[in-house]
Amino acid sequence: MSEFLLQQPSKGVDEHLIEFSEALRTVAKALRRVAEGKASAQAEAAEWKRKYELERARNLQRENIVAELPSGDDNINCCEHERIGNVHNESVLQTRSNEQSEKCCGKHGICSHEVLRDGDRDPGSKILHDKYMRKASFRLCWGCNGSGQHKHDIVSFERGNITTAERSSKQISLKWESPPQTVLILTKPNSISVRHLCAEMVRWLKDQKKINVFVEPRVRTELLTESSNFNFVQSWEDEKEILLLHTKVDLVVTLGGDGTVLWAASMFKGPVPPLVPFSLGSLGFMTPFQSEHYHECLDSILRGPISITLRHRLQCHVIRDAAKDELETDEPILVLNEVTIDRGISSYLTFLECYCDSSFVTSVQGDGLILSTTSGSTAYSLAAGGSMVHPQVPGILFTPICPHSLSFRPLILPEYVTLRVQVPFNSRGHAWASFDGKDRKELSAGDALVISMAPWPVPTACQVDSTNDFLRSIHEGLHWNLRKTQSFDGPRETL
Numbered sequence: 266m267s268e269f270l271l272q273q274p275s276k277g278v279d280e281h282l283i284e285f286s287e288a289l290r291t292v293a294k295a296l297r298r299v300a301e302g303k304a305s306a307q308a309e310a311a312e313w314k315r316k317y318e319l320e321r322a323r324n325l326q327r328e329n330i331v332a333e334l335p336s337g338d339d340n341i342n343c344c345e346h347e348r349i350g351n352v353h354n355e356s357v358l359q360t361r362s363n364e365q366s367e368k369c370c371g372k373h374g375i376c377s378h379e380v381l382r383d384g385d386r387d388p389g390s391k392i393l394h395d396k397y398m399r400k401a402s403f404r405l406c407w408g409c410n411g412s413g414q415h416k417h418d419i420v421s422f423e424r425g426n427i428t429t430a431e432r433s434s435k436q437i438s439l440k441w442e443s444p445p446q447t448v449l450i451l452t453k454p455n456s457i458s459v460r461h462l463c464a465e466m467v468r469w470l471k472d473q474k475k476i477n478v479f480v481e482p483r484v485r486t487e488l489l490t491e492s493s494n495f496n497f498v499q500s501w502e503d504e505k506e507i508l509l510l511h512t513k514v515d516l517v518v519t520l521g522g523d524g525t526v527l528w529a530a531s532m533f534k535g536p537v538p539p540l541v542p543f544s545l546g547s548l549g550f551m552t553p554f555q556s557e558h559y560h561e562c563l564d565s566i567l568r569g570p571i572s573i574t575l576r577h578r579l580q581c582h583v584i585r586d587a588a589k590d591e592l593e594t595d596e597p598i599l600v601l602n603e604v605t606i607d608r609g610i611s612s613y614l615t616f617l618e619c620y621c622d623s624s625f626v627t628s629v630q631g632d633g634l635i636l637s638t639t640s641g642s643t644a645y646s647l648a649a650g651g652s653m654v655h656p657q658v659p660g661i662l663f664t665p666i667c668p669h670s671l672s673f674r675p676l677i678l679p680e681y682v683t684l685r686v687q688v689p690f691n692s693r694g695h696a697w698a699s700f701d702g703k704d705r706k707e708l709s710a711g712d713a714l715v716i717s718m719a720p721w722p723v724p725t726a727c728q729v730d731s732t733n734d735f736l737r738s739i740h741e742g743l744h745w746n747l748r749k750t751q752s753f754d755g756p757r758e759t760l
């Protein structure tokens with residue numbers, strides 16, 4: 266009897282436990298569905314915002330072309346619109362501007378004003394407009410095995426067959442249409458050799474090339490301490506002026522290592538002028554130019570044409586749960602290498618839920634996750650086991666950091682997706698996001714990061730061409746696949 270009394274309730278408890286765990290599973294499923302719905306809605310919102318911004322930038326650009334087009338000149342090249350300021354009947358001009366963009370930009374490459382105008386944050390500003398007039402214009406062309414054809418279509422239809430013979434990501438070449446006049450020099454701080462080289466280069470550019478030179482305020486002070494003759498060198502005073510730099514500068518020269526290239530890219534929140542990175546660091550993966558030969562290099566770059574690597578950037582938005590899913594800042598954070606979400610000082614596993622557009626990708630449990638550009642594929646992502654990818658390949662690398670799972674292989678996703686990484690409510694610790702290794706931001710439970718490809722790539726000048734430079738970097742910088750060749754001194758095998 267006493268045994269029976271003891272058994273009966275335990276059976277009841279088991280059943281209750283089973284029922285309870287099923288109920289919990291149902292709740293968990295419902296929560297997952299809600300989270301997926303939320304992820305999809307936020308990804309969609311971010312995508313619409315991106316489309317809206319692109320559309321807005323395009324409209325602004327169109328308005329500028331319309332405002333600048335003179336009447337009665339049907340043969341005008343759209344690059345020449347830069348220099349013209351007459352305002353005309355909108356409907357007529359709109360049609361004409363479309364025709365013109367077909368004549369010039371649409372068929373033969375991208376014109377600089379198209380790239381640079383998109384970043385116009387203050388289109389009504391007369392000062393800004395005047396600054397455009399001083400910019401050297403250039404054209405970007407896709408080379409097709411030297412045949413001179415310039416097709417943009419990645420997929421075309423010929424007699425009902427789909428062909429991908431012409432690719433848009435061929436070697437890109439930049440041709441100046443008017444001579445560059447202004448160079449911005451950015452330097453790694455705290456280096457005596459960089460400081461000397463900078464002073465020498467500034468003098469050479471001014472005296473031999475009649476080029477206007479911009480430097481950071483810190484560097485201007487350093488130059489003026491050396492000699493008051495440097496007072497022709499220009500700089501800026503506040504953040505607002507940095508936002509307008511891309512409208513004044515034709516070329517950016519960096520003196521330092523990869524960190525200086527990242528620094529240069531981070532200064533441009535919109536369009537970036539072509540970058541010429543000189544190597545004065547130890548690794549120099551993105552710095553193909555040798556500083557000893559800077560006269561010859563800059564001579565040839567100022568003359569053009571230049572082979573260009575268009576390095577894609579990622580744009581990241583932080584979404585705070587506490588702010589009811591509002592974006593933390595309107596301006597995205599742009600990264601050239603990667604955004605990393607890790608456990609920071611927390612000793613708990615990072616727990617992250619990842620969504621790609623509206624699909625659930627996976628949960629990350631480990632030290633963190635790296636979302637990298639292809640340029641960043643040779644940096645942190647490589648150290649975490651990701652593939653090395655040619656920088657001209659448009660994709661997003663999804664690389665876990667020390668995942669606590671035997672089957673978590675890195676992924677490479679197409680460039681058009683929007684990713685969302687969320688710290689779930691049942692995460693034991695917080696996560697930390699860092700952008701190109703800087704600006705750490707704490708992510709609490711419910712916070713998310715939305716990441717997509719930015720419309721503003723970083724055009725870096727190549728020493729030879731994109732592929733040759735990339736292969737040389739992985740050979741010389743990383744000693745990729747270095748192995749002694751097997752010796753052979755035996756008799757030859759006879760068949």
Ligand SMILES: NC(=O)c1ccc[n+]([C@@H]2O[C@H](COP(=O)([O-])OP(=O)(O)OC[C@H]3O[C@@H](n4cnc5c(N)ncnc54)[C@H](O)[C@@H]3O)[C@@H](O)[C@H]2O)c1
Nearest residue numbers: 522523524548549550602603640641643644645648701702
């Ligand atoms: N375990 C790691 O490998 C690790 C850890 C943290 C950060 N990083 C990288 O450092 C970058 C920041 O660079 P920094 O110079 O400001 O910091 P840093 O001075 O700490 O240098 C990091 C190293 O990474 C190299 N590097 C940077 N970008 C590269 C690229 N695209 N390809 C190949 N190597 C590259 C640099 O040359 C340098 O040797 C981050 O974006 C991240 O990719 C790597």
Ligand SMILES: Nc1ncnc2c1ncn2[C@@H]1O[C@H](COP(=O)(O)OP(=O)(O)OP(=O)(O)O)[C@@H](O)[C@H]1O
Nearest residue numbers: 451452453454521522523524525528546547548549
């Ligand atoms: N103009 C700048 N102003 C402030 N900080 C900068 C500037 N340029 C570079 N830095 C920072 O200085 C640090 C070192 O720069 P960089 O990586 O170019 O030199 P390095 O460490 O000698 O090169 P390498 O990484 O190849 O050894 C980086 O963290 C970078 O962000």
